[in-house]
Amino acid sequence: MTKIDITVKEPPKKEKSFLNSVKDFVFYLIQWTWGLPVNLVGGLMFLFFTKIKGYRWQHFGYSKIVYMPWSGGGLSMGLFIFIKDQPKSKTWSYNCRIHEYGHTWQCLLLGPLYYLVIALPSVIWCNCFKKYRQKNKVPYNAVYCEKWADLWGQKFSGLIQAPDFNHTSLAEKQEKGE
Numbered sequence: 001m002t003k004i005d006i007t008v009k010e011p012p013k014k015e016k017s018f019l020n021s022v023k024d025f026v027f028y029l030i031q032w033t034w035g036l037p038v039n040l041v042g043g044l045m046f047l048f049f050t051k052i053k054g055y056r057w058q059h060f061g062y063s064k065i066v067y068m069p070w071s072g073g074g075l076s077m078g079l080f081i082f083i084k085d086q087p088k089s090k091t092w093s094y095n096c097r098i099h100e101y102g103h104t105w106q107c108l109l110l111g112p113l114y115y116l117v118i119a120l121p122s123v124i125w126c127n128c129f130k131k132y133r134q135k136n137k138v139p140y141n142a143v144y145c146e147k148w149a150d151l152w153g154q155k156f157s158g159l160i161q162a163p164d165f166n167h168t169s170l171a172e173k174q175e176k177g178e
Contacts, residue, residue: 004162006094011061011101011157027062027108028079034111035078038119042077049082056085060097061157063104073126076103076149078114095161099146102153106145118145 014020031039049055049066057066060081067085074083074096081100087093103122107114125143133140141147154160 004160006090006162008094008159010059010097011159024062030108030111031062031079035107035114037112038107038114039078039080042080045077045082046080061101061104063101065097065100074100076100076107078107079104091162091164094159095164098153098157098159098161099141099149100153101157102149102151102155105152105156106149118149121145122149 046057046064046066049068050057055066055068057064059065063076063079063081065081065083068082069085072084074081076082081097081104083093083096083100087096103118106118110117121143122145125140125146129138132138133142141150150161
């Protein structure tokens with residue numbers, strides 16, 4: 001079994017090199033052009049919640065995570081991630097950061113289509129099917145946009161989600177040979 005340290009707060013730092021600087025530049029260029037509609041809303045939310053409301057935040061890879069005093073889970077708006085400040089558990093918080101980071105990369109690929117292809121199905125699955133998921137023991141990542149976010153979050157953060165009821169981790173998939 002792959003060792004998972006849920007106390008890790010962010011992905012490992014990349015070594016400083018010209019190539020990594022170019023990759024960083026291209027990533028942000030695409031996010032702030034192709035992904036502008038999503039990042040503009042996320043950026044305004046980030047400024048409001050950190051500068052006016054004073055909520056704490058941290059870097060996570062290319063993203064910024066704001067810790068919110070709400071009862072919900074996570075919300076990803078491009079480069080800006082908003083998650084519950086008082087998580088259900090350390091495992092939940094660890095997995096949520098990785099999962100929401102996957103949505104950041106979906107925004108990079110989909111740009112303005114993110115709202116239609118990812119955000120709308122995600123909001124519907126999260127809010128309208130909660131009782132169905134609980135009753136039938138259906139994992140949260142059973143729907144395409146959430147499974148994709150888990151996989152890309154793990155791939156691009158370099159972190160592996162800890163096994164829990166709501167998510168099938170990359171480590172579990174590797175053990176099963178998937």
